[in-house]
Amino acid sequence: MTSVDDGLALDLDQVATLLRQRYEQTVEQLRVQADETRNLRQTARQEPGDVADAGSLISDAAQHDIVTAALTEQAERLSAALQRLQDGSFGVCRKCGRQIAPARMEIMPWATHCIACQQAAERGR
Template sequence: MTSVDDGVDLEQVAALLRQRHEQTVEQIRVQTAESHNLRQAARHEPGDVADAGSLISDTAQHDIVTAKLTEQAERLSAALDRLRDGSFGRCGTCGQQIPLARMEIMPWATHCIPCQQRAERGR
């Protein structure tokens, strides 16, 4: 099983993490602007009750997406911090290497799959 230590170019990983972080921050900016525009439209366009309900729903959807993107940006930032301090790719519970395939899908992962599953069952 390939792990982060198995010949992975950490500079390349850092570049990919930074790129994903920048893309996520840009998505947050777009979502925030769209949400602002929807709020402005709701204030300035009286419309009927259905229009108001639709604007409120659309704004709420943008807010949910923005919150999820913000969480993702924070996780990516934390992954970059772990890359700098040398703990990237190591399970925070057992200390074993997290498989590369998991890190590629979820670069913010802090636990190997067995430890993550145990933690989720314990909830």
Template structure:
């Protein structure tokens, strides 16, 4: 039914938007944490274990990078949602199952196409 599909799509849109905002917020917090850790790390240099501090900074950088990646994916998904291509498989043009989109709103391929793409990677 078209009505149901439209409703599902708009629900997905708001889900996407709230996830995006949540991720953006986490990213900002993470950026701040990383900066503070670096600054405090320098200030506390003589008392803090330098090895531990370096590992912490590295871990924070990884976290920052992964949040940024999520944010970029969310932005792409939002763009796709706005131009109406969200939920359409880029490879076969088929519909990506709603359940998959709820878990991975940025999915650009349906399950079989993703599996095929992964295999050829």
């Protein structure tokens, strides 16, 4: 367990378990999504149908690609958070070096910036 500036504590073992579970779930969702996308594209090649069918299949494939991209990004963020747990930098803001609030880490365990630095970065976009 590690304590942070505001007196609250974050149980790193519990966080690691949660991150591993989320990572494994995300990887499984990615596998299922890839299978569905592959089946969808195979169906599109085998059953061309009419223009409306082709348009529907293209739209479905595009939606699958969007979901796959989101799941891939989530898996990468979770993997990086697990790495930060191992190297001791978990919960430390990459910009200012201060502890990230435990409440933020509970909601977004992949967070790499404290709220203030995240807001500053978003304003700068």
